[in-house]
Amino acid sequence: MTSTDALLSLRQAIKAKEPITYSDSNGPCLTLLSATHLLVSSVSLSKSSPTRYLKTGVTTATGPSDFFSVEAVYLAWLLRDAGGAEYMKQARENGLAVGFVSVTERKNVVDWLEGRTPENSRIMPLACQPIIIFSLLLAELKGSTADSTTPPGTPVRPTNAAPVVPRKVHAEPMTASPSKRRYVADAHDVDVVKKIKQGEVELRDRNTVLRGTKPNNFSSVRTVYAEKLKKMKEASKNGNVPPPVVSSAGNNFPIIMISSSPTALITMHNVKRFLQESTFEPSQDARARAASEGNTRPEDMIPIYRKRTNIDSSGKETETQAKYFIVDSVEALSKFGADAWDRVVCVMTTGQAWQFRPYKWNEPIQLFHHGSFIDIVKGIYVSWANDPPNTKIKDWNVMELKIDPHRRHVDKSVVAHFWKTLDTWIMSNKPWLMKT
Numbered sequence: 001m002t003s004t005d006a007l008l009s010l011r012q013a014i015k016a017k018e019p020i021t022y023s024d025s026n027g028p029c030l031t032l033l034s035a036t037h038l039l040v041s042s043v044s045l046s047k048s049s050p051t052r053y054l055k056t057g058v059t060t061a062t063g064p065s066d067f068f069s070v071e072a073v074y075l076a077w078l079l080r081d082a083g084g085a086e087y088m089k090q091a092r093e094n095g096l097a098v099g100f101v102s103v104t105e106r107k108n109v110v111d112w113l114e115g116r117t118p119e120n121s122r123i124m125p126l127a128c129q130p131i132i133i134f135s136l137l138l139a140e141l142k143g144s145t146a147d148s149t150t151p152p153g154t155p156v157r158p159t160n161a162a163p164v165v166p167r168k169v170h171a172e173p174m175t176a177s178p179s180k181r182r183y184v185a186d187a188h189d190v191d192v193v194k195k196i197k198q199g200e201v202e203l204r205d206r207n208t209v210l211r212g213t214k215p216n217n218f219s220s221v222r223t224v225y226a227e228k229l230k231k232m233k234e235a236s237k238n239g240n241v242p243p244p245v246v247s248s249a250g251n252n253f254p255i256i257m258i259s260s261s262p263t264a265l266i267t268m269h270n271v272k273r274f275l276q277e278s279t280f281e282p283s284q285d286a287r288a289r290a291a292s293e294g295n296t297r298p299e300d301m302i303p304i305y306r307k308r309t310n311i312d313s314s315g316k317e318t319e320t321q322a323k324y325f326i327v328d329s330v331e332a333l334s335k336f337g338a339d340a341w342d343r344v345v346c347v348m349t350t351g352q353a354w355q356f357r358p359y360k361w362n363e364p365i366q367l368f369h370h371g372s373f374i375d376i377v378k379g380i381y382v383s384w385a386n387d388p389p390n391t392k393i394k395d396w397n398v399m400e401l402k403i404d405p406h407r408r409h410v411d412k413s414v415v416a417h418f419w420k421t422l423d424t425w426i427m428s429n430k431p432w433l434m435k436t
Contacts, residue, residue: 047071065191076101
């Protein structure tokens with residue numbers, strides 16, 4: 001067995017850009033798969049022999065199987081520019097189903113072979129090479145004596161040795177039991193088990209997928225409600241408990257207010273088709289269409305119906321219809337009674353401050369920020385998707401709803417996002433409106 005270090009031979013040939021060819025028992029060959037040796041600078045290296053490069057995850061070497069082979073190290077350099085999936089595919093096609101250099105370790109191998117890094121912590125020093133060679137010889141010796149019936153540890157008896165004459169000795173009582181032989185795992189068996197574990201695939205079902213890999217942490221929810229709970233406790237101590245909202249059960253529907261500006265993207269002309277049918281129609285087109293049908297003036301209160309699908313724990317789907325009212329003025333809102341503002345869940349704005357002057361809270365910062373116990377309304381700023389940011393609304397605490405000027409197929413996702421956001425807000429601030 002040659003004492004030439006395979007890693008140094010490969011590194012010197014690669015740095016000098018010398019050709020590396022393949023050979024088998026019949027001589028030179030063309031493919032690495034059919035080869036048994038690599039010819040590196042007139043040195044023949046067995047491609048299956050281990051190098052001094054420790055495998056990923058191995059901290060203490062116990063045998064040759066803990067080191068990358070010559071073929072694995074060379075293949076990592078040969079396929080240095082291939083993608084991760086292509087690299088593993090080529091490795092399998094070249095006969096390395098297991099034992100190839102991992103994708104994450106490949107760059108370290110290539111950098112060391114090409115001389116970009118002078119040292120590598122996973123390469124054992126040259127002093128360890130005799131130990132690796134000795135381990136190989138020991139493995140070959142164990143393989144040659146595998147069929148022997150002689151128990152391991154039995155001394156070799158020469159053929160011309162004289163017969164042993166037994167001697168009489170004084171019998172002594174046996175007070176101590178013979179020491180048990182420590183179990184030593186077979187190196188071949190350990191290698192086989194490692195290869196099996198590398199090929200294992202963890203099976204997952206719907207329960208393990210739903211549980212995830214991280215522990216659930218609901219501290220963010222606690223932080224959100226900590227301030228509200230603190231204010232409610234302080235109010236109860238002072239006797240200032242907010243009166244419960246009393247509304248007629250048959251008329252307890254959420255209300256959405258929109259801007260009355262004629263230049264607004266969402267007006268009383270096109271709001272029903274937008275929120276109910278998930279299709280945006282320019283206000284001018286909607287107004288012309290209504291006029292052609294004989295409707296010259298829109299109603300001041302527009303009911304819309306939204307389909308809502310609920311899935312229970314058994315997987316059964318139940319479809320319900322939720323009703324909302326749309327208004328664009330305080331006069332129309334007053335028709336719902338004294339508690340109308342308690343039912344307002346959303347205000348759509350164009351970013352113009354005059355819209356809020358007749359409101360109960362005539363400042364957008366007050367309207368869209370936290371009240372004493374709950375948020376007052378959810379603020380929605382409607383704009384074109386290609387409009388620049390509006391600096392006027394940066395302190396208003398509103399969500400931007402961006403409508404694409406041309407692509408109507410994205411309207412459905414925009415409206416779905418709006419309803420999802422509004423449902424979450426209602427459940428957190430006015431949950432009694434979701435029960436109707």
